[in-house]
Amino acid sequence: MKTRFFAFAALALTLAACNNDNEILNNDGPVAARFTAAIGNNVTATPSTRVSGTDGSLWDNGDCIGITGAGFINIPYVRESGQFVPEDKTIYFNDTETHTFNAYYPYQSDGGTVSVSTAADKQGSGIDFLFASGAKGSTRSPEVSFTDKTAEGGADNSFHHRMSLIKFTFKPGDGLIFNGMEPADYTLDGLKHEGTFDTATGTTAVTAAVESPITMQLGGATTSQVIILPQGVTTSLDLKVSFNGLDYTTTLPNPSKPKANMFSAGYAYTYNITLNNMGITVEEPEITPWEPGDSNNVSITL
Known part of the structure; x- marks a missing residue:
């Protein structure tokens, strides 16, 4: 017994x-980091907030961000079922220190400074770069939140657009009617369309030596947008709109805010274009804060 x-x-x-x-x-062992993310000042309890997309949609399944921090560099995390999950390698906390993380979208496999073209055939979410920085996490607090925490007295660690956006709305004026025969396309001249984006810092740079025109097809739409590299402009932009076999031309006013003669990162500049048979009027830019920028009403005569 x-x-x-x-x-x-x-x-x-x-x-x-x-x-x-x-x-x-x-x-005391390794703890996997968990990531949530928001765009701009839109903070919610879940990672589903307004995304990088230029249509204001939510993060989509398959959206991939690159994360750097805790000794890891450019690690892809993919949106799946409402959360970001590691694509292949998981970020772990291996010590008791608090670590700071940066992230960007869309993910670039090479990382570092990548080449960017904003030509017509490159337009879309592939060049809609966003960057977030300063989010913290540790073994005891493994959730790394790329959100705006200023309401709670913290920092803004959310994603912000790093490119600029020009938006157009086309309207018929005196003597014209669209009625199913909308403008066919438009050409914008006066901007540089080659540059770089640094995935580590979120900064952009223009590398093109000269300006070049960009032509966008409308396909029956009366609205359109062009993602561009943030840049200063020394001359006014020329706009040509093709409608009913004719070309309508005008000169667009340069931005005045947040900085004069500068298309600034994270701002959208809206131009309302009215086609007329007679008379051209160009109103002074109206600032509406992608975070909004200038809103301009422009009338074009034949």
Whole structure:
């Protein structure tokens, strides 16, 4: 009986030691980081907030961000079922330090400074670069939140657009009617369309030596937009709109805010274009904060 009692006691001690070992591993071992993200000042309790897309939609499944921090560089995390999950490599916290993370969208496999073209055939979410910085996490707080925490007295760690956006709305004026025969296309001249984006810092740069025109097809639409590299402009932009076999031309006013003669990162500049048979009027830019920028009403005569 005594032998059996000692055997059970030894077994109990062994199991207790195993349980204690597991607790130590769970508390002090590597802990996987969890990431949530928001765009601009839109903060919610879930990572589903307004996204990079130029249509104001939510993060879509398959959207991929690149994350740097805790000794990891340019690690892809993909949006799946409402959350960001590691594409192949998981970011772990391996110590008790608090780590700071940066992230960008869309993911670039090479990382670093990547080439960017804003030509007509490159337009879309592939060049809609966003950047977020300063989000923190640790073993004890593994959720890294790329959101705006200023309402709680914290920092804005949310994603922000790093490109600029020009938006057009085309309207018929005096003597014209669209009625199913909308403008066919438009050509915008006076901007540089080659540059770079730094995935580590979120900065952009223009590398093109000269300005070049960009022609966008409308396909029956009366609205259109062009993502461009942030840049200063020294001359006014020329706009040509093709309608009913004729070309309508005008000069667009340069931005005045947030900085004069500058298309600034994270701003959208809206031009309302009215085609007329007679008269051209160009109103002074109206600032509406992608974070909005200038809104301009422009009338074009033939």
